Amino acid sequence: MSDTKTLTGDPFIRGLFESLLKRRLFYTEAFEIYRTSGSLHSDSRGLFDYGPPGCALQSNIFEVWRRHFVLEEDMLEVDCTILTPEEVFKTSGHVDKFEDWMCKDSKSGDFLRANHLIENVLEARLKGDKTARGVAVDDTEKGDAKVDAKKEKRKIKDIKAIDNYDGTELGELIERLDIRNLDGNNKVSPPVPFNLIFKTTLGPNSASPAYLRPETAQGQFLNFKKLLDYNQNTMPFASASIGKSFRNEISPRSGLLRVREFLMAEIEHFVDPEGGKKHQRFNEVNNIQLNLLDRATQLSGKTDLRNMTLEQAVEKKIVDNETLGYFLGRIYLFLLYIGVDKSKLRFRQHMANEMAHYAADCWDAELLTSYGWIECVGCADRSAYDLTVHSKKTGGSLIVREPRLEPLKIEEWQVDINKAKFGPTFRKDEKSVEAALQALGQTQREELSEVLKENGHITIQVPGTLPDDKIDVSKELVSFEKRTIVQNTRDYTPNVIEPSGIGRILYSLLEHVYWHRPDDVARGVLSLPLFVAPTKVLIVPLSNHQTFILVIRRVSQRLRQFGISCRVDDSGASIGKRYARNDELGIPLGITIDFDTIKDDSITLRERQHETIDNQEVWDDIFKRLPEFISQEGDD
Numbered sequence: 228m229s230d231t232k233t234l235t236g237d238p239f240i241r242g243l244f245e246s247l248l249k250r251r252l253f254y255t256e257a258f259e260i261y262r263t264s265g266s267l268h269s270d271s272r273g274l275f276d277y278g279p280p281g282c283a284l285q286s287n288i289f290e291v292w293r294r295h296f297v298l299e300e301d302m303l304e305v306d307c308t309i310l311t312p313e314e315v316f317k318t319s320g321h322v323d324k325f326e327d328w329m330c331k332d333s334k335s336g337d338f339l340r341a342n343h344l345i346e347n348v349l350e351a352r353l354k355g356d357k358t359a360r361g362v363a364v365d366d367t368e369k370g371d372a373k374v375d376a377k378k379e380k381r382k383i384k385d386i387k388a389i390d391n392y393d394g395t396e397l398g399e400l401i402e403r404l405d406i407r408n409l410d411g412n413n414k415v416s417p418p419v420p421f422n423l424i425f426k427t428t429l430g431p432n433s434a435s436p437a438y439l440r441p442e443t444a445q446g447q448f449l450n451f452k453k454l455l456d457y458n459q460n461t462m463p464f465a466s467a468s469i470g471k472s473f474r475n476e477i478s479p480r481s482g483l484l485r486v487r488e489f490l491m492a493e494i495e496h497f498v499d500p501e502g503g504k505k506h507q508r509f510n511e512v513n514n515i516q517l518n519l520l521d522r523a524t525q526l527s528g529k530t531d532l533r534n535m536t537l538e539q540a541v542e543k544k545i546v547d548n549e550t551l552g553y554f555l556g557r558i559y560l561f562l563l564y565i566g567v568d569k570s571k572l573r574f575r576q577h578m579a580n581e582m583a584h585y586a587a588d589c590w591d592a593e594l595l596t597s598y599g600w601i602e603c604v605g606c607a608d609r610s611a612y613d614l615t616v617h618s619k620k621t622g623g624s625l626i627v628r629e630p631r632l633e634p635l636k637i638e639e640w641q642v643d644i645n646k647a648k649f650g651p652t653f654r655k656d657e658k659s660v661e662a663a664l665q666a667l668g669q670t671q672r673e674e675l676s677e678v679l680k681e682n683g684h685i686t687i688q689v690p691g692t693l694p695d696d697k698i699d700v701s702k703e704l705v706s707f708e709k710r711t712i713v714q715n716t717r718d719y720t721p722n723v724i725e726p727s728g729i730g731r732i733l734y735s736l737l738e739h740v741y742w743h744r745p746d747d748v749a750r751g752v753l754s755l756p757l758f759v760a761p762t763k764v765l766i767v768p769l770s771n772h773q774t775f776i777l778v779i780r781r782v783s784q785r786l787r788q789f790g791i792s793c794r795v796d797d798s799g800a801s802i803g804k805r806y807a808r809n810d811e812l813g814i815p816l817g818i819t820i821d822f823d824t825i826k827d828d829s830i831t832l833r834e835r836q837h838e839t840i841d842n843q844e845v846w847d848d849i850f851k852r853l854p855e856f857i858s859q860e861g862d863d
């Protein structure tokens with residue numbers, strides 16, 4: 228657990244905070260009554276239900292996300308299917324590579340994610356936690372093992388090298404440092420790979436394997452051509468999607484931060500790879516100052532943040548390009564808008580070994596929580612990888628064709644096929660042989676034309692042909708010739724910049740806005756900004772007399788007509804108590820209905836904190852009209 232502070236500088240106590248969220252039904256563990264009855268296996272963890280304030284908060288955050296990104300940037304929103312046939316995830320690489328390394332506790336049978344286990348044990352050892360000491364460490368007491376733990380921890384935690392360790396490397400560390408399960412100090416098995424995607428089948432005959440998507444991105448890539456047409460063939464453009472994703476996390480132990488079913492909001496911004504990936508609106512964010520933890524700093528083993536403007540970061544090539552920089556700026560503005568604490572936000576660049584091999588650059592917006600710095604939004608330059616692999620696999624065109632301002636003349640080696648003889652010679656293999664010839668690069672074509680001249684035939688690789696995937700093609704069937712080609716159009720596969728995240732933001736935001744009054748530690752306050760607060764107004768009547776009931780009904784109806792959510796607390800508790808109780812729900816405004824209200828329609832309006840309210844004019848207008856809401860005249 229990381230030692231974080233609340234808004235008021237008090238130590239953050241996770242137990243109290245989580246009890247508030249559960250007590251006020253922000254969320255609850257799914258199937259809880261089955262779990263408490265003992266009839267569920269512990270493997271069913273990592274699944275949660277949101278209650279009324281959790282749902283409202285989530286949908287308000289989405290609403291802001293939609294307005295901030297989709298509407299503001301004119302993005303093309305899609306809602307793609309979750310169930311995905313195996314072919315798609317085989318091509319994208321998820322079936323083979325979407326894996327984490329897993330160990331098993333030799334006694335309890337618990338499964339543990341190997342890299343997290345090592346990180347947690349080393350961190351605990353460095354804090355002097357005796358239960359985290361394996362036998363080897365006990366033997367050497369303060370000696371080498373502690374030094375080892377320090378050295379390894381720095382390498383692993385700060386340089387994030389461990390994210391790319393393979394099973395052998397993780398196994399070697401576990402063995403050498405005698406890493407054991409923190410829960411019970413039992414030895415663990417050597418790590419084995421575990422694929423995180425949930426498998427199922429489509430249709431009754433189970434012959435069509437499918438998966439629940441672990442990200443929303445692939446659906447957006449597969450619809451690229453249609454979206455480009457919809458966008459009247461204009462580049463650049465972005466698609467966006469909000470929806471559920473599923474990952475069979477090995478050990479979902481960090482509450483809402485690591486769950487098996489979560490909401491994802493992903494943007495795929497398609498951009499021309501030529502011209503330095505400039506962004507037309509970069510000037511709108513270039514002065515934003517970000518706290519960056521760049522690759523070079525991490526390589527030197529440090530975690531100092533570099534504060535600089537986005538303009539400087541892109542100029543110095545710390546951030547690879549303007550488009551990536553633009554989205555970092557937009558993510559920053561979004562996070563601050565919904566109430567994230569600026570001092571607990573940093574942007575961390577991925578180390579080369581953390582990124583997918585095709586990624587050009589990648590940054591995570593990380594939020595400081597009691598679980599440490601948590602990746603909440605990833606922002607990656609995925610290059611042209613996904614569109615290229617899907618296009619290669621299916622033959623479908625996922626490219627942009629643009630008219631050239633000036634026709635381009637180029638000399639190119641062409642493949643000429645003698646159609647009349649080709650078919651009868653290769654029969655069923657005709658298409659594959661032709662495809663293999665057309666797939667030859669310029670240099671290969673030039674070399675093979677020489678071979679053809681000398682030997683009268685060439686041998687080429689054609690996958691799937693007998694006996695050994697190799698085919699002889701004679702000079703009667705094919706020839707190579709260099710010709711000048713005039714190109715009036717330009718074809719290219721766009722690169723993709725992808726900001727992705729959302730589920731983890733909700734929990735981290737709640738940690739950031741949580742605090743308690745000095746005299747009431749058990750009762751917390753959630754200082755959520757007005758626009759994301761689940762309920763906007765608390766109505767507190769001073770009496771339960773019939774005349775009050777009518778006024779309360781009228782006020783709450785009027786507020787709802789305006790789309791303003793409200794909640795009435797007409798319990799007998801004191802006003803102060805009632806406000807304090809509802810501060811736990813993050814309600815920013817309160818209306819007290821008192822005896823003056825009955826007499827002259829006046830009300831007392833309470834603002835939880837004298838904070839600046841976003842969109843001040845709208846609220847000024849509402850405040851001005853509040854008396855009107857409660858006046859008799861407007862009564863139906």
Ligand SMILES: Nc1ncnc2c1ncn2[C@@H]1O[C@H](COP(=O)(O)OP(=O)(O)OP(=O)(O)O)[C@@H](O)[C@H]1O
Binds near residue numbers: 602727
């Ligand atoms: N198990 C999860 N629970 C909640 N949100 C998640 C989970 N896994 C990923 N996310 C969210 O999806 C975003 C993109 O996922 P990405 O694939 O980059 O995560 P990751 O690097 O695999 O995460 P980790 O290494 O922590 O497992 C993350 O920034 C995070 O907001």
